[in-house]
Amino acid sequence: MSATSATATPNAPVAAQLPVLRIAPPSRWWVLPFGELWAYRELLYFLVWRDIKVRYKQTAIGAAWAVLQPLLTMAVFWLFLGKLAKLPSNGLPYPVFYFSGLVPWTYFAYSLNYATNTVVSNQFLLTKVYFPRLVLPFSAVLSGLVDFAIGFVLLIFILLGYHIVPGISVLWLPALLFLAICTALGVGLWLSALNALYRDVRYVIQFVVQFWMFASPVMYPSTLVSERYPRLAWLYGLNPMAGVIDGFRWALTGRGQAPGLLLLVSALMVAVVLIGGLMFFRRMEGTMADMV
Amino acid sequence: MNVIKVENLGKRYRVGELEAGGLLRDQIASLLTNPGSLLRRKPRETFWALRDVSFEVKEGEVLGLIGRNGAGKSTLLKLLSRITAPTVGHAEIHGRVGSLLEVGTGFHPELSGRENVFLNGAILGMSRREIARKFDEIVAFAEVERFIDTPVKRYSSGMYVRLAFAVAAHLETEVLFVDEVLSVGDVSFQKKCLGKMGDISRQGRTVVLVSHQMTSIRTLCNRGLWVEAGTIRMDSSAHETVSAYEAAMARGSRNAENGSRNGISHTRFLSWEIASPAPADACTLDHLDPVTIRVNVYVEGMMPKAAHGIALYNHEQQLIWARRLEKVDLTPGEHSFYHAFPMLPLRPGLYTWLVTLYDKDMKPVDSWYCEPEMIVATENHQAAHDEWTGLLNIPSRLDLKLDKINLARVYTSAEEKLHTPQ
Numbered sequence: 001m002s003a004t005s006a007t008a009t010p011n012a013p014v015a016a017q018l019p020v021l022r023i024a025p026p027s028r029w030w031v032l033p034f035g036e037l038w039a040y041r042e043l044l045y046f047l048v049w050r051d052i053k054v055r056y057k058q059t060a061i062g063a064a065w066a067v068l069q070p071l072l073t074m075a076v077f078w079l080f081l082g083k084l085a086k087l088p089s090n091g092l093p094y095p096v097f098y099f100s101g102l103v104p105w106t107y108f109a110y111s112l113n114y115a116t117n118t119v120v121s122n123q124f125l126l127t128k129v130y131f132p133r134l135v136l137p138f139s140a141v142l143s144g145l146v147d148f149a150i151g152f153v154l155l156i157f158i159l160l161g162y163h164i165v166p167g168i169s170v171l172w173l174p175a176l177l178f179l180a181i182c183t184a185l186g187v188g189l190w191l192s193a194l195n196a197l198y199r200d201v202r203y204v205i206q207f208v209v210q211f212w213m214f215a216s217p218v219m220y221p222s223t224l225v226s227e228r229y230p231r232l233a234w235l236y237g238l239n240p241m242a243g244v245i246d247g248f249r250w251a252l253t254g255r256g257q258a259p260g261l262l263l264l265v266s267a268l269m270v271a272v273v274l275i276g277g278l279m280f281f282r283r284m285e286g287t288m289a290d291m292v
Numbered sequence: 293m294n295v296i297k298v299e300n301l302g303k304r305y306r307v308g309e310l311e312a313g314g315l316l317r318d319q320i321a322s323l324l325t326n327p328g329s330l331l332r333r334k335p336r337e338t339f340w341a342l343r344d345v346s347f348e349v350k351e352g353e354v355l356g357l358i359g360r361n362g363a364g365k366s367t368l369l370k371l372l373s374r375i376t377a378p379t380v381g382h383a384e385i386h387g388r389v390g391s392l393l394e395v396g397t398g399f400h401p402e403l404s405g406r407e408n409v410f411l412n413g414a415i416l417g418m419s420r421r422e423i424a425r426k427f428d429e430i431v432a433f434a435e436v437e438r439f440i441d442t443p444v445k446r447y448s449s450g451m452y453v454r455l456a457f458a459v460a461a462h463l464e465t466e467v468l469f470v471d472e473v474l475s476v477g478d479v480s481f482q483k484k485c486l487g488k489m490g491d492i493s494r495q496g497r498t499v500v501l502v503s504h505q506m507t508s509i510r511t512l513c514n515r516g517l518w519v520e521a522g523t524i525r526m527d528s529s530a531h532e533t534v535s536a537y538e539a540a541m542a543r544g545s546r547n548a549e550n551g552s553r554n555g556i557s558h559t560r561f562l563s564w565e566i567a568s569p570a571p572a573d574a575c576t577l578d579h580l581d582p583v584t585i586r587v588n589v590y591v592e593g594m595m596p597k598a599a600h601g602i603a604l605y606n607h608e609q610q611l612i613w614a615r616r617l618e619k620v621d622l623t624p625g626e627h628s629f630y631h632a633f634p635m636l637p638l639r640p641g642l643y644t645w646l647v648t649l650y651d652k653d654m655k656p657v658d659s660w661y662c663e664p665e666m667i668v669a670t671e672n673h674q675a676a677h678d679e680w681t682g683l684l685n686i687p688s689r690l691d692l693k694l695d696k697i698n699l700a701r702v703y704t705s706a707e708e709k710l711h712t713p714q
Contacts, residue, residue: 018466021389023374024382046414050400057402128397129415130374130389200315286377289370290305 026286032278036132043131047139052146066147067154070102077102081219090221090249090256093162100252101218101245103155107148108180108241109209115140115188116205119196123292133285134278137192141184148177155252164253172251172259176244179263183240183270189277193284196291216241217249222257237262240270293386295467295498296349296372300381303367307337341367342522345381349500349515354493356513356530357502358537364522365502369393369469372500387466387498390416395473396456401445405436405455408444412459426462433484434458453477461488468492471502486511506534510640531640535669538642539576542665559595561647561660562588567630576667577636580687585631587647587662595622597652600629605644605661612638612683616648637686638668 037044074095081087082094089097118140119126119133126133159166195201213219215236222242226233236242243263249256284291342364349355357365371378373391398415399408409430413423423430431440434454436447444452453476460473474485489512493499503509509516509530516533518526526533565574567586577583587602598621603614629647645662670685 018387021374021385022382023371023378023385025379026377042420043414043417046411050403050411053407054400054402125398125415127370127375128394129391131415131417198315289376 026283032282033132033134037134037138040131040135044135044139044142047135048143051139051143066150070099070106070151071154073106074098074102077219087220088224090223090253092164092249092253092255095158096162096164096253097221097249098219099155099158100249101216103148103151104177104180104244104248105213105216105218105241106151107144108184108244109213110147111141111144111181111184112188112191112209113202113205114144115184116191116195117202118188119192119288120199120202120292126292127289133288134281137185137188137281140192141181141188144184145181159252166252167254169251169254172247176247176251176259179240179267179270180244182274183244186270186274186277189281190273193277193281193288196284196288212239212241215239217245217257222246226257234262238266238269240266242266293351294348295351295353295386296383296500297385298348298372298381298383299346301342301345301368301371301378301383302340302380303342303364303371303376304338304340304379307339340522342371342378344523345519347517347524347527349498351498352493352496353515354499354501354513354530356509356516356533357500357519358504358506358509358516358534359519359525363519365519366393366471367522368519369471369500369502373469385467388417389467389469390460390463390465391469391471392460392463392473393469393471395453395460395476399444399452399456402443404443405431405440405447409440409455409459412456416460416463417465418463422464430455430458430462433461433488450477450481454481457481457485461485461492466497468497468499470499472504474501474503474508475505506538506641507639509534531669531671535576535578535640535667538669539573539667542575542642542667559592559649560590560658561649561662562590562626564588564645564647564662566666573667575664576669577638578669580635580637580670580685582632582634583636585633585645587629587631587645588626589622589629589647589649589658590626591622591624593624595649595651595657598622598657599648599650599654601646601648601650602629602631603646603648605646606638606683607642610683612643614646636668637684638670639683639685640668640670642667 077098078094082089082098092100115137118136122136125131126136156166191201191205195205216239222233222236225236229236237260243259243266246257247259247263250258345364345368357368359365367376369391370376370393372383372385373389373393375391375393396412398412400411403411406427409427410420410423414420418426431437434451434457436451436455439447439451444455447455457473457476470489474489475482477485486508489499489501493512499512501509501513513530516526516528516530516537517524518533518537526536528536564585564587566577567584569579569581569583571578585602597619599616599618600620601614601616604612606612643666645666646659647662648659649657651657668685
């Protein structure tokens with residue numbers, strides 16, 4: 001922010017340097033306010049920082065929860081899906097298979113849930129202060145990245161523990177992570193705006209996320225689907241998280257489904273959802289403070 | 293130059309939309325049972341919270357928004373703060389805007405005071421560097437140095453609001469919107485807040501203030517806007533607008549309580565008015581010259597050696613002045629007591645006269661809190677930067693006479709001390 005002199009005299013010429021604000025009924029919701037978002041980047045940082053700090057202060061286990069949750073889930077999968085049901089795992093040891101899928105999935109599920117509820121849970125901010133409302137879903141999907149990073153480090157340890165050294169394909173990881181972020185953001189934008197309108201959307205989303213997990217190759221390899229139902233494999237591949245999780249596993253271990261055409265198609269779908277979500281959110285932005 | 297320009301601003305709400313959003317499953321259910329309803333748009337009842345609001349604010353002005361609850365003042369501030377979008381009309385603001393619609397926006401109970409200052413400052417629009425620069429000032433203003441690193445949930449409510457207000461008070465925007473947040477904390481802190489607001493206006497910044505405390509409006513604002521039922525009823529100097537508002541409020545209670553003193557059946561007070569000089573409104577006092585108050589009483593039987601008392605109370609039920617006349621002989625009929633004062637130097641506001649009548653054995657016969665209340669709407673004789681301390685509005689004058697002889701003696705003795713070797 002430009003510094004201003006606290007002793008500005010009332011007679012100093014004011015018109016030249018000051019920003020002019022124009023307040024009018026909402027229009028042009030198709031214009032995306034990236035300039036304004038950049039101007040409020042510090043608020044974005046503080047909101048993410050607040051979420052992380054509060055989350056870690058409140059739980060007794062603190063930072064350990066970020067890794068405990070996927071670890072325990074992995075243990076449960078290992079026991080019941082691996083040992084008991086003997087589901088295939090692309091030739092990988094079960095812990096590696098499950099944990100490499102759980103790390104990106106946990107990030108996505110958490111971000112989607114959090115983004116859906118962010119507008120409503122921040123209603124006290126919304127109704128009292130101005131800031132571009134887009135900051136809220138953006139901060140929601142970014143705050144999960146810290147947990148993701150911790151989980152990722154643990155994943156590397158597990159990989160090394162099983163003597164699996166990732167190759168050059170790890171270069172795919174940032175792109176895959178970016179796709180996961182965009183999916184969470186795109187869907188989250190639609191849902192958070194809808195949640196402000198209809199309060200029970202957050203309960204619907206819990207079910208949707210559950211179902212989505214079954215539709216993604218977290219608990220089983222996607223080759224299972226492509227072998228059993230080759231005609232429907234393309235439909236399965238349209239799920240962007242299928243591409244992300246498959247890609248993650250493949251990038252780190254070299255086994256499984258490599259990113260292919262279907263990933264590109266799902267990425268395009270995500271782009272459409274994201275842009276649509278941004279516009280929808282912008283359209284609802286003006287009256288969000290009245291609804292919430 | 294005009295810093296704020298508002299033209300035809302209006303905000304319409306749909307009645308029913310103000311409740312929490314409906315449920316999706318209800319929408320889906322109604323869609324299934326009644327598919328046609330999606331096409332037929334139910335005309336919802338609407339109401340205009342603000343309509344046709346137009347005004348301008350010049351640089352450095354302090355504008356006070358007054359009006360009853362629900363008149364639309366907070367809605368206007370919300371529109372100007374971009375919290376919600378207007379339905380019609382537009383506004384233009386030159387300069388950065390800081391909005392203080394509530395203290396402690398964004399405060400999280402788990403975070404420490406220090407962390408909350410940064411968070412709250414960022415929410416209000418300050419950059420990290422700015423907050424860091426002003427951090428010590430903010431904490432000193434709030435007087436919470438010792439506890440700045442404890443979680444805010446451990447703070448007393450006073451500490452909480454002090455810290456919250458301190459952050460907001462250090463905004464350096466050119467335009468500031470304040471919505472009824474000046475009445476936080478104890479009396480000494482409120483004084484601090486008022487002082488800070490005074491500083492802000494002295495710096496030449498433009499302020500729009502909403503308050504229900506007429507004293508604050510009179511002290512801080514130089515212009516007043518009376519908002520009623522979504523439109524501007526009066527746009528004038530702060531003093532005039534507040535007086536008009538108070539007059540209307542008093543008249544309102546007057547209309548409600550009329551008729552209690554009618555009917556001729558027993559001894560009682562009937563009415564009161566300002567007798568001389570006869571003002572435009574019989575109950576408004578707007579000068580500091582000699583004034584006579586007239587109280588009318590109806591006496592039924594003979595009342596020898598009666599006593600009549602009169603007392604003056606301000607709006608906080610404080611007794612300002614009272615006196616009693618004794619051994620007054622009253623015959624049956626209507627009489628008038630004329631109370632003459634050389635001056636009534638009262639702080640502007642609403643006052644109530646209490647008049648009493650006792651018989652010769654000091655048994656109370658009637659006692660009446662006069663309706664309508666008296667409105668004092670005199671010019672402010674305190675200096676512009678003084679707060680409204682105290683109850684009186686005395687046009688005083690200060691003369692300073694220095695004691696020249698003793699002053700010389702002080703100087704020479706100091707010189708002697710310098711010259712004499714010790």
